Amino acid sequence: AQSVAQPEDQVNVAEGNPLTVKCTYSVSGNPYLFWYVQYPNRGLQFLLKYITGDNLVKGSYGFEAEFNKSQTSFHLKKPSALVSDSALYFCAVSYGRRSQGNLIFGKGTKLSVKP
Amino acid sequence: NAGVTQTPKFRVLKTGQSMTLLCAQDMNHEYMYWYRQDPGMGLRLIHYSVGEGTTAKGEVPDGYNVSRLKKQNFLLGLESAAPSQTSVYFCASSKQETQYFGPGTRLLVL
Numbered sequence: 001a002q003s004v005a006q007p008e009d010q011v012n013v014a015e016g017n018p019l020t021v022k023c024t025y026s027v028s029g030n031p032y033l034f035w036y037v038q039y040p041n042r043g044l045q046f047l048l049k050y051i052t053g054d055n056l057v058k059g060s061y062g063f064e065a066e067f068n069k070s071q072t073s074f075h076l077k078k079p080s081a082l083v084s085d086s087a088l089y090f091c092a093v094s095y096g097r098r099s100q101g102n103l104i105f106g107k108g109t110k111l112s113v114k115p
Numbered sequence: 116n117a118g119v120t121q122t123p124k125f126r127v128l129k130t131g132q133s134m135t136l137l138c139a140q141d142m143n144h145e146y147m148y149w150y151r152q153d154p155g156m157g158l159r160l161i162h163y164s165v166g167e168g169t170t171a172k173g174e175v176p177d178g179y180n181v182s183r184l185k186k187q188n189f190l191l192g193l194e195s196a197a198p199s200q201t202s203v204y205f206c207a208s209s210k211q212e213t214q215y216f217g218p219g220t221r222l223l224v225l
Binding site: 034036042043044045046094103105107 | 148159
């Protein structure tokens with residue numbers, strides 16, 4: 001069965017420091033992997049995705065993620081965190097017919113960036 | 116281009132009442148989805164549609180019905196609301212892999 005795990009409920013980072021939000025997955029076959037961000041009282045916004053190709057994927061707002069097949073991970077990273085990055089981050093994996101985009105989401109990681 | 120819109124934004128229901136949540140998208144996407152978001156649970160798929168006139172069950176379909184009579188609209192119905200259906204409901208649409216989400220509907224069932 002497909003599954004996604006985000007092992008940290010919350011990540012605290014000081015502004016200007018690098019940040020990492022962890023995600024591991026379990027899928028059969030080649031995964032389609034996604035990161036979404038949710039600001040308070042808002043819907044989810046797409047950040048980036050890995051379908052195929054280069055293991056390092058660059059996305060919106062300076063975020064990037066590294067696909068690691070051997071460790072079945074897709075960690076979200078940013079070199080220098082901003083206070084405005086504080087939000088809830090969701091990792092997701094696609095299942096079923098890939099073109100339908102059915103997603104399984106992790107439980108989310110709350111990122112808190114302090115000045 | 117409004118993207119994905121949802122109505123209403125907030126609703127309070129009494130147990131046993133019915134209601135319909137409306138989702139509309141103006142991106143000409145084939146696929147549409149309804150999720151619920153509960154604290155510590157992430158998003159869970161309720162129902163989805165791969166095209167006008169078609170619907171399918173997701174992970175947590177019980178207590179909900181859906182209809183996709185027009186390509187741009189996807190309706191989620193609660194025939195007899197229960198307190199366990201208190202949640203935030205999100206609609207999404209996609210053309211291929213990437214889903215685009217609406218702002219959500221907060222539902223409280225008393």
